Amino acid sequence: MRAIQVKEYVKVGNNEGPQDLQVATLPTPSPSATEYLIEIHSAGTNFFDLLQIQGKYQHQPPLPWIGGAEFAGTILAVPTKAQSPRFKVGDRVFGATQGAYATHILAPEHTLLPVPAGWSFEDAAGLFVTAPTSYGGLVHRANVQPGDWVLVHAAAGGVGLAAVQIAKAKGATVIATAGTERKRQIARQFGADHVIDYREKSWPEEVKRLCAQHRSGNGKAGVDIVYDPVGMIEASLKCVAWNARLLVIGFAAGKIEKVALNRVLLKNVSLVGLHWGQYARFEKETVQTVWKGIFDLVAQGKFKGTAFKDESFVGLESVPRALQALGGRETWGKVVVKIIDDDAVAGKNRGFTIGSPYCINAPEYKADGSFDVASTSSRQSPLRHSHISVILVQLLHQSFLSGPDYAASSLGLPVFRLSDKQAWIGETFRLVLTPLSFNGSFSPETYTQPTISHFFAAAPYISHVGCENVYIVEIFQVQSSSSGLVWTFGVPGRDALQSCQFNKGSAFTEEERRTFKLHGLLPPNIQTLEEQVQRAYEQYSSRDNDLAKNTFMASMKAQNEVLYYKLIDTHLKEMLSIIYTPTEGDAIQNYSRLFRKPEGCFLNIRDQDRIDECLSNFSRGEEVDYIVVSDGEEILGIGDQGVGAILISVAKLALTTLCAGIHPSRQLPVVLDCGTDNESLLKDELYLGLRQSRVRGEEYDQFVEKFVETARKRFPRAYIHFEDFGLHNAKRILDKFKSRIPCFNDDIQGTGCVTLAALLSGFHVGGIKLEDARVVVFGSGSAGTGIAEQLADTIATETHKSKEEASKQIWCLDKPGLLVKSLGDQLTPAQVPFARDDKEWPDADSRDLLSVVKKVKPHALIGTSTKPNSFTEDVIREMAKHVEKPIIFPLSNPTRLHEAQPEDINRWTDGRALIATGSPFPPVDRNGGKYEIGMCFSHYVAKIGSSQLMPGSLDLAAECNNSTCFPGIGLGAVLSRTRTLSNKMLVGAVKALAARSPALQDPDGPLLPDVKDVRELSVDIAKAVIKTAVEEGHAQEEGIPANEDELEEWIRAQMWEPVYRPLVKPQQQQQ
Template identity: 55%
Template sequence: MTNTPLAFNGPLDCPYEGQEMLYIPRFNRGTGFTMAERQEFGIVGYLPAALQTLENQTERAYDQYCSLKRPLEQNTFLMSLKVQNEILYFRLLQDHLKEMFSVIYTPTESEAIEQYSRLFRRPEGCFLSINHPENIENSLRAWGTERDIDYIIVSDGEEILGIGDQGAGAIGISNAKAVLMTLCAGVNPERCIPVALDVGTNNEALLADELYLGNRFSRVRGERYDAFVAKFVNAVKKLFPRAVLHFEDFGLSNARRLLDIYRPKLACFNDDVQGTGAVTLGALLAAVKVLGTSMDKIRFIIFGAGTAGTGIADQIKAYLIAEGVPDQQIIDHIWLVDKPGLLMKSMSDSLTPAQRPYAATDAEWDGIDTTSLLAIVRKIKPNALIGCSTKPKAFTQDVLREMAKHVDRPIVFPLSNPTRLHEATPTEILEATDGRALVATGSPFEPVQGRVIAENNNCFVYPGIGLGSILCRADHVTDKMIAAVVNKLAALAPSARDPDAPLLPDVADIREISAQIATAVVLQALEDGTAQIEKLEKGVRVPRDFEGCLTWVKAQMWEPLYRPLRRVAQV
């Protein structure tokens, strides 16, 4: 099988003309059309006389962006730009990525998704309703053939960015993740499909809102839900057999279960399980290197045992198993705390399959208040405290000080999103630990005491996993591929060179990071035999050395540039 590059450098075929052309964001370039293009496509009279470059347009768009003071207004402006001129939108973001990242993703995107039905202007993405499963295949087919699509992001909207059930607002997170696939990993936006599975919502505020755009009934569960998802996945396999399927923000009862069902059947992964686990493990490995110890010596408390928390536990376990650590020794070093407190074996009937392996033995906790995080920390004396609870201020000063009594450099990761749901702020953590803590957060924070705070963002891993899997046409996303990602991310941490530097790279370097992550994925997939591409066109082999493969990966990455337009007849 040959590989079709993601980044095309030749002319862009355009079957449209006149005013119609200006309403299609893929082809519209406003004042950026050359005079020859204006004449060829019959748009001379629709545009001002000035001929401007993409750089001119980006400067104007940035001035407009800066005139807006509220992040949600800036988010809305950017979404409006996206449906006008796709190239200009991505160029603006690429030029100002670090500044705009928190506006297009967490925490501002959470607010935009909460307001999805009220901010609605123009539909983007593929909407599939559980009331009409017969429409799934035709709805997906409208996006192109198997040679047109590389990546599909799907969400049912049950657990979005720490704000819970958002129903049809699921399309907002699918779109946001698709945008990051392009910005971070250079995946052509035309080759991605954002999908929302509308299976109802349990959000009473949405159901009571006359402007809500989704199905107005409680979430469907059980056999009907499973049949709907199965029909969707089977349609993806049939229509886009080479595409990677990305599950996003499914609820606790479905996220891991669906991953376990479909992972053996096609190239798919769940960002909340594997992505969160991988980026957190990468940061933990970087922290362990700073401590000068090894992962098998670390005692972990994971506060919040939902999809993300159990995903992190599983990534730690998988890594240590690969390192030859006995299974029981691993279990003995990981404790999960959730709404009932410390998860215990006596709770077995109420625990999820993902939680059950980590349940603590009841007899070891006699006489201790297992609903108190302080009491739990006092007994375990953890090296690492990881928050995935969406319970703000749960890491109190007493908890942090207790932790700092027993370990020289506590590892504290408050990862809940958005920012208002963080278990503690970096300032609070560093004050309680006399500046000794190693910190990573789920959302961006300003430097504290001159220290840059690592942002434990999934964007450091999932775009690279996706790009690498696309380029090698992986038929599965394996544990070894994820492990290769973790090791590469840890090696790229600034703290690997300076122990006082952040545990993760800077978002400003995300395209380089994603290229390196993708390269690690490609090489591991080739080694595993999961890659379906051995040779490129003209019989040239995919480079097997890292630098050679990295050069090849970067050459495939899409850039927001105006390509020459070539007029073709409409089909």
């Protein structure tokens, strides 16, 4: 390896000393029993590095030693005696340990952290010291609060820029000091509200002037927190507020100050210090808390890298210059040395688009800029391409390379040219570039020159934006001949028929049949998509039972996606219960016996090291927008179904396509197989999943964490939808990740949103103001508490109450009765916010539902208890005494577990109740007409058309289950590329759904809209989510229209429709 080795101390006078540092060639270390071997890509510089090379630092390693302490790079080898290492080979990490000015380093696990998704090595190399110093100081020591004013000294330095971002993220106003105009400009760019030149002697007066101008109130004549890494506490005392906190971070100015303690006393000032390096010794638990806070801010887009970019320091030879610039105060942010210039390597190797159904393996990049690619015909014989003159491909969302060595066609398309003749001989490839729309011509199918230019092969239609043409992938083979290389281009006729994405069956046009040599493979009569739908529906209708119909539809989906979605879209209300609940529940229970063809990604807890490898089989990179993942513990009201849960992920994604136009090729269904506690599955010799009891606890948590981290790294644009996780895991997992990534749990948030929309509609019809509403939730499991939490969020958002105040409008009951604080450990974390003070309920016997209804006089009663008939006539009549339009939602399912029947509720309230249920019910008689019952849940089990309650699906009331809500939320999240799915965005979705309630026009109409209008609903919901994402600063997509009509048009243009698109064979342009 190569490294900056210090054999003797240097003298740093006039910043010349660092130039004496030399690069040495040393033996590359081997991984030890407890240390990882890491290839360093970037190394951070610190002032203590300058002190260390002079022998003046308090911690001096014995000579000779390698300089530097902060780095970011890639794991090359794990510790030799590690039983379950946190990191694996290939992981991107950053950390701090002696010896970072080198190409390789050994580091123990506790000194390493994962590089955040989307971060460069350059930015990550500057994170380990500055970020926790600033976060630990401001949040842990100074307790920064929203509304605080924070004075950050040396704000353009590494810790200073970190402090500016953290203070802003916590809701503070920031005054930044810096000594040059460029540094003040940088401080502004990183979020500082005001900037001051600290070289001006009157700067404390300027601080006080700003506070006087913008702050009011007793004791607010200065700043609340001073963040000082320089040594300016004495002067800062002149401009602090009452109860200020002075945070001493360091003494970069080189002077140890004497503080006037009389000022500390008079202003009630707290003087606190932070020595971050000692926390690992004295407060290890705080280290973890601080890093979690930092990673949360990164995930929310509120903290970015601070690497100095005005000058580049590339290669170990640039370390002396970097240290000189650091010591001379010439820089801002964190000075980082690129040991490996990743940008240059990427520029050389940007050759193949990775991951489409017809893609070669991912290239393995080498240090010298070459790479290996395994061909489809010879996976064991990687080809070495070290003499490629040009491989230029326009990658999705990446710009063209430029320079004299690269060329593009006159059409502005990429040029593909090879000069490495022998490497390709005898190999067959399927090359995939991005879809390109062009009008060239391509004549010869056999090309006998050794150089190929203007070869185009396109992946199936990707991106949401509609392309008129879909370019079929070409297959070609390279053979040697006397005239050079023979390149044979073939057309995948049979492949087109066998691909569910390309297949049109009898609808292939005459031109397509001729172009792709389909004659003889199809009957001669060419039909329309509508005629195919008619035939398919007849075939569907001939199936004897619902499960047979479900199996038929699954088979069709595997053959022809467009026809599958068109058929369902044409018969949506009839088929929704077949491709989703309740019939999908039967399919899941019989998964291992009905299994024909796998669909989705199967990950198991006994093979965690292969998660990345497994996901790489779906390696479509940024082309994956939507992931649904389930661990199969609580499926559709039928419990633990193990590996069969893959079908609920598949079904949910089918609904996102049907209801919101998410492109089917941009989705990924996943099952996390953790075993099963379902004895019937374990005893079934045909069961396809892990044959073991379900794994829980720490190992389970690590598995989920590893999946999420790996999925986000491989699919950085993806929105993750958690589905049917167990009661004890669902909310816990959602809470863990929702601030870090855009994610969603339909059982909690989807159910909550739909129920909330029905509630808001009911409040409107009943003339009840949201700030006055009183709601009783009977049953406080994940569904009940999810509804309660989202209702509290909505009340808080819409009425500007605190979340705590909003929660007081909700009374929750569970098995012990009313949730009260004295229940203590019996309360789940989700129940705690809704526990009432025992003093409100002095009589312990008064905690039954009837007593609560008598005392609270609720406007709404929601049942999620699975306790049948618990909404008794006494309870309903007592409620109706006090409310003109009682809102009553018996939501438990299946139907036999409903808290009350809609017909009874209607009779007991004399036709005044506003009703929604958790399963489909027929309309009830009211005022000489029919009152339709809205449906709030996605997981109903009662079969349409098979119950005495439901004589026929066409007679059922309008259904509005979660499928009318979660697809629109997902569409909005995907199109905006939001960093997180905030509570306010969900409130926007709820309001959009509620605004479509038929009851707003007709008080006797249903509370929720009909599922037949689902795509229009999805547009409204997506629009609300996107607008809120933009307002909150979470949206990362550029060019989102601000105009309401333009935004709606923009959304509609990106929704996939099940129509056949022309298939075009790429043509070579004549030169």
